[in-house]
Amino acid sequence: MLTIALAKGRLLKEVNPLLESAGCALSEDPDSHRKLVVETDNPEVRALVVRASDVPVYVEHGAADIGIVGKDTLLEHGGQGLYEPLDLGIARCRLSVAGTPGTSWSSERNLRIATKYPRLAMRHFAGGVGKPQQIEIIKLYGSMELAPLVDLADVIVDLVDTGSTLTANGLVELEEIMPISARLVVNKASAKLKHVAVNRFVEQIAAALGDTNS
Ligand code: PRP
Secondary structure (H helix, E strand, C coil): CEEEEEECCHHHHHHHHHHHHCCCCECCCHHHCCCCEEEECCCCEEEEEECHHHHHHHHHCCCCCEEEEEHHHHHHHCCCCEEEEEECCCCCEEEEEEECCCCCCCCCCEEEEEECCHHHHHHHHCCCCCCCCEEEEEECCCCCCHHHHCCCCCEEEEEECCCHHHHHCCCEEEEEEEEECEEEEEEHHHHHHCHHHHHHHHHHHHHHHHHHHC
């Protein structure tokens, strides 16, 4: 039995067609019920539908053999105990700094940053020419765009896709930090102990990617 941890929400919608092509379609729509362990069309594969930030945790600890999650979440988690064999190239967006138009930072000033990515924000802003004198990270769990509007923070570090959430709130993208896409990750022990099943699943997903891209 292979256990796959999937990030619920927006990413799952893009992953579903891949799972279908790979013969592992979810037997039920996770949005339509509260079930957390979902069977698939393949009796050897079951899915755990969890919060994105929990996907690397399930895989790292071996509670799931495989996970599908954004690169942002992986980098923020640290990626310990995980192999990352496949860039799925889906759910593409970017991690960016955003704020009100004209917002800038310099080595003479402190900067308050609201984000759900404290590690990545810290790494981006810590030290170096033109970086803020001091940074204060304000950890949020969603709706980051609100923070500059109510003076909770000077800038946010968040995902930007179409940019419509920024625009709707009068914010602009100030600096792109990195491009992001969904990745398939594998628990290191599972890669050894279940290598036949793991390799088959990874190959099926890779083939499904080829199918959906052609
Ligand atoms: C993400 C992100 C932005 C938005 C960007 O939030 O945090 O708020 O999408 O997309 P856009 O550029 O197309 O507007 P999401 O809706 O995934 O919810 P979250 O706040 O719970 O992360």
